[in-house]
Amino acid sequence: MSCIETKSLFKNYNSLIAVDGIDLNIKSGQVFGFLGPNGAGKSTVIKLLTTLIQPTKGKVSILGIDSRKNPLEIRKKIGVVLQQPSYEPTLSVEKSLAKYGMMWNVDSKTMKKRTEELLSSFELQDIRKKRNEDLSIGQRRRVQVAREFMHDMELLFLDEPTVGLDPSARRKLLDFLKNKVKETGLTIFYTTHVLTEAEYLCDNIAIINKGKIITVASPQELKKKFGHEKTIQIHVSGKNHTLHDLLKDIPDCKIEFNTGTIITIQSSNSEIVLMDILKILNQNDIAIEDLSAMPTNLEEIFLKLVSDSDASNN
Amino acid sequence: MHPIIRLVNRNLTIAINPGFLIWQVIFPLIYIFVAGFAYTSLIQNVPFGNKDLDYPAFLASGMIGFNIMNSTLVSGIIIWNDRRHGMFEQIMSGPFTRAQYILSNIATIAIVGLVSGALITAVGYPVFFESVEFSLVTIPLIIFTAIAGAILFGSIASIISTRLRSSEGFNVIINTVFLFFAFVSTAFYPAAGAPEPLATAFYLNPLTYLVDIIRAGIFGAVTDFIILEMIVLVSLAAVLFVIATKLLTKLDF
Numbered sequence: 059m060s061c062i063e064t065k066s067l068f069k070n071y072n073s074l075i076a077v078d079g080i081d082l083n084i085k086s087g088q089v090f091g092f093l094g095p096n097g098a099g100k101s102t103v104i105k106l107l108t109t110l111i112q113p114t115k116g117k118v119s120i121l122g123i124d125s126r127k128n129p130l131e132i133r134k135k136i137g138v139v140l141q142q143p144s145y146e147p148t149l150s151v152e153k154s155l156a157k158y159g160m161m162w163n164v165d166s167k168t169m170k171k172r173t174e175e176l177l178s179s180f181e182l183q184d185i186r187k188k189r190n191e192d193l194s195i196g197q198r199r200r201v202q203v204a205r206e207f208m209h210d211m212e213l214l215f216l217d218e219p220t221v222g223l224d225p226s227a228r229r230k231l232l233d234f235l236k237n238k239v240k241e242t243g244l245t246i247f248y249t250t251h252v253l254t255e256a257e258y259l260c261d262n263i264a265i266i267n268k269g270k271i272i273t274v275a276s277p278q279e280l281k282k283k284f285g286h287e288k289t290i291q292i293h294v295s296g297k298n299h300t301l302h303d304l305l306k307d308i309p310d311c312k313i314e315f316n317t318g319t320i321i322t323i324q325s326s327n328s329e330i331v332l333m334d335i336l337k338i339l340n341q342n343d344i345a346i347e348d349l350s351a352m353p354t355n356l357e358e359i360f361l362k363l364v365s366d367s368d369a370s371n372n
Numbered sequence: 373m374h375p376i377i378r379l380v381n382r383n384l385t386i387a388i389n390p391g392f393l394i395w396q397v398i399f400p401l402i403y404i405f406v407a408g409f410a411y412t413s414l415i416q417n418v419p420f421g422n423k424d425l426d427y428p429a430f431l432a433s434g435m436i437g438f439n440i441m442n443s444t445l446v447s448g449i450i451i452w453n454d455r456r457h458g459m460f461e462q463i464m465s466g467p468f469t470r471a472q473y474i475l476s477n478i479a480t481i482a483i484v485g486l487v488s489g490a491l492i493t494a495v496g497y498p499v500f501f502e503s504v505e506f507s508l509v510t511i512p513l514i515i516f517t518a519i520a521g522a523i524l525f526g527s528i529a530s531i532i533s534t535r536l537r538s539s540e541g542f543n544v545i546i547n548t549v550f551l552f553f554a555f556v557s558t559a560f561y562p563a564a565g566a567p568e569p570l571a572t573a574f575y576l577n578p579l580t581y582l583v584d585i586i587r588a589g590i591f592g593a594v595t596d597f598i599i600l601e602m603i604v605l606v607s608l609a610a611v612l613f614v615i616a617t618k619l620l621t622k623l624d625f
Binding site: 140153161 | 373378379381382385386389453457458459461462463464465466467468469624625
């Protein structure tokens with residue numbers, strides 16, 4: 059069953075086009091990553107999908123419900139952690155969770171049980187009596203995410219939920235989310251800038267740039283499709299100003315010269331390119347201090363796709 | 373539980389904190405018992421309707437309206453706080469409609485206004501006990517006026533909350549509004565006897581109408597002028613409520 063379905067989704071603010079004809083079809087029971095550079099339209103898409111704003115054109119269907127016809131019914135079935143912090147400054151952590159549960163009409167027995175579970179899962183026991191206004195940014199973010207699990211939902215929107223979290227808290231949150239999806243069949247729509255997070259957590263990923271979807275695929279498919287290039291890094295001894303002239307004519311590759319001693323080569327034909335480079339370096343008596351080759355990671359794929367998209371738009 | 377009741381519950385929890393309660397009780401009490409008795413040597417009696425009230429009684433009855441204004445201006449800034457702390461978007465992405473959010477704020481304001489009014493009535497009662505003339509007509513009149521006043525000042529705070537984004541701007545405006553409402557009114561002194569421009573300014577202030585009607589209800593001095601004031605107060609409350617609701621409906625994310 060499609061959990062989220064959009065057709066030609068379009069949103070503009072006067073002359074600014076924030077979302078430009080997006081088509082999505084997201085199946086239930088998965089973590090769907092939504093990636094894009096700053097200002098790409100991620101948060102606007104979340105606001106459209108959570109019915110906070112209505113599209114200028116196009117259709118949105120969430121859990122089979124039309125967002126224009128019945129936005130309230132959608133909101134009753136979803137959870138939302140928005141990018142901006144949201145908290146009641148004067149409430150303590152545990153009271154925040156309980157009040158949020160009350161707002162969602164959770165019965166008091168379930169509320170108490172969930173409060174304790176979430177305080178434990180998000181390691182908030184030590185600060186349970188602390189007021190929200192006295193918490194650090196990371197602690198506040200943990201409360202904000204934990205709070206959303208006070209109520210039942212079929213679909214959860216998380217807009218950069220790990221901002222401000224330390225690596226340990228970040229990993230715990232990702233594992234918590236993974237388990238929730240596995241145990242309850244929850245669908246998560248997840249935006250992040252941290253590509254390793256998306257790779258770790260997401261079943262499928264969409265990359266958005268300038269309001270348009272560039273690609274939708276699983277992390278593995280993305281790597282298979284766009285990651286056939288390898289990145290080779292050669293560290294030569296001593297600065298050599300002729301390096302650029304020596305290597306500029308090698309075909310099928312992109313070469314960058316960092317600090318005059320590090321050469322970074324990206325190529326889908328890496329073995330042959332490497333052989334050519336080594337030959338040239340040898341002929342010119344340029345000694346190599348270090349050499350490494352690595353497959354292209356998701357971050358490089360992301361950067362490449364966004365830069366290609368920018369180039370085609372210009 | 374109905375969504376509006378859930379939101380009112382939440383609003384009251386965040387609006388009523390120890391600081392708020394101290395402000396609500398201590399502040400008017402200082403006026404009633406310190407200023408009220410201190411000024412008695414300067415102001416013996418204040419004519420009101422067909423009565424001559426002693427100054428503490430005049431001031432204590434004025435403090436009821438003052439406290440309704442004060443508490444509803446404070447609780448009316450729920451919207452401001454919700455916007456500032458991201459809770460407005462959070463609530464609107466939850467199981468609530470905008471209409472429910474607006475109504476819950478109005479209900480919260482009305483409850484806070486009524487409780488504040490009742491609190492000051494209870495505390496001030498011994499002070500103006502001798503002159504009180506409650507009747508079956510005046511008690512509902514006082515309650516209705518208190519609600520209308522609460523909606524009026526709550527709407528003003530809501531309008532300010534929807535129009536301003538910076539904390540500094542908001543604080544300046546709300547403090548200026550508070551000072552004007554509090555001191556350019558008949559809460560502390562009667563309009564009769566004040567210099568002409570000041571007396572006119574008193575009647576540009578809705579707190580004057582609120583205070584006059586409550587005072588008239590307490591001391592049994594409901595005249596045609598008070599009924600006119602009642603009409604002005606209710607009309608103004610209705611207009612401001614509609615404006616506040618419209619602005620809230622249009623509030624974007």
